[in-house]
Amino acid sequence: MKRKTQRLYFILLGGLAVATGIALVLAAFEDSIVFFYSPSDLSQQTINPGQRIRIGGLVEAGSVIKDGDTVTFKVTDTAETLSISYRGILPDLFREGQGIVAEGALLASGVFQASDVLAKHDENYMPPEVADALKAAGEWRPSQDGAEDAETAAVETISTETQ
């Protein structure tokens, strides 16, 4: 075998080994790479009250109640819903139907006490007129990929049924 070919195979094999190793590590750490859990994830796992976690979902329509500087609202992934209580400044994008990620801990009462609320947005960008026109024509497609499982779709989507 020529040395060049030898080096080529060596590098290909090395690359394969490194890639496999990284893939295994990433798979093993899946739980810590996931930035947030959905309300459904939460019902399947035992999370101790007081344990800091992040919850992601859509702000349920009509659930936002402002009381002074405390806000309570519900997030949903269309399957499960969780009540969140938060005190502080909300991001500009926070609104009903918007995807958000809240960081905090579950209280014994089952309410999620958030210390931070972050707004998530999707990858659809358009001028306001186009958004209005789409809504008026009933052609609003919240997600590019409707076949996605409900959980991610719910999180990545700004649903309009809520508006």
Next chain:
Amino acid sequence: MHALANPNRFLKLGDRIQPWALGLCLICLAVGLPIALAFSPPDYQQGDTVRIMYIHVPAAWMSLFCYGVMAAGSASFLIWRQPVANMMARASAPVGAMFAGLCLLTGMLWGEPMWGTPWVWDARLTSMLVLFFLYLGYMALGDAFDRPEQGDKAGAILALVGSVNLPIIKFSVDWWNSLHQPSIFSMAGISLDSSMILPLFLMVGAFQTFYIVVVLMGVRTQVLTAKVRAARLMRGT
């Protein structure tokens, strides 16, 4: 392809390309910047902050592209001992690092008003930061050895190992829940209104041609460095 393996031929071709690339870059900027900043519409949700996208997204793509060149150049240097390939790889690193840094910083400037935070340790942001450090490590390794050939080899191996990060960056938003939104490109097409595609592509064109301009300067610097080294060896200093 073998003609380009000769550094002098490569530079001669580069000399012919460079003015065109520079001209195209300036045209893209002259047309693209006014559209990006003023004549394109604001986003229905994000208002004028969407204009940060015309810097952020091209910078992100270019940082991946530069790393791709670096990895491909490193591979062909290690396998076929192509000196020009290594010079391309070396010349792509600083500009790629700048694009990665620009992507991270503009991302923070976008995240602060929209997400409510400049930084989170989600998969996309973290893997992008790793890319930035890979660039820095590659540049540092190249200069860390007394014998430049060793530095070239070590850097090339790092560049190749680090290239597993590229698919991780690309698919991080699909594989794991992240705060960062998915790519505007998907199987379904591009999820960007047509009025926003033009400024984005003009800025991509500007950054891409800018890369060509500086990478040719960088390769020339590499060739000159090799010549300086050879001349010093001949003099025995």
Next chain:
Amino acid sequence: MEQFQTFIDMGGYAFFVWSAYALATAGLVGVWYMYRRTMKIRQAELDQLRPPREPDAPQE
């Protein structure tokens, strides 16, 4: 004039938008300058070690 003001204001996000474009300008100009400078320095080093056989400026 009023239009210019709204352009500068960027819907209240002036700091974020303009900072991003300022950083981009600084990055591009800085990288371009750096590449050019190292190229010039190397060329000067080489010229010193090995004076160019054909001078750039044609002698009269």
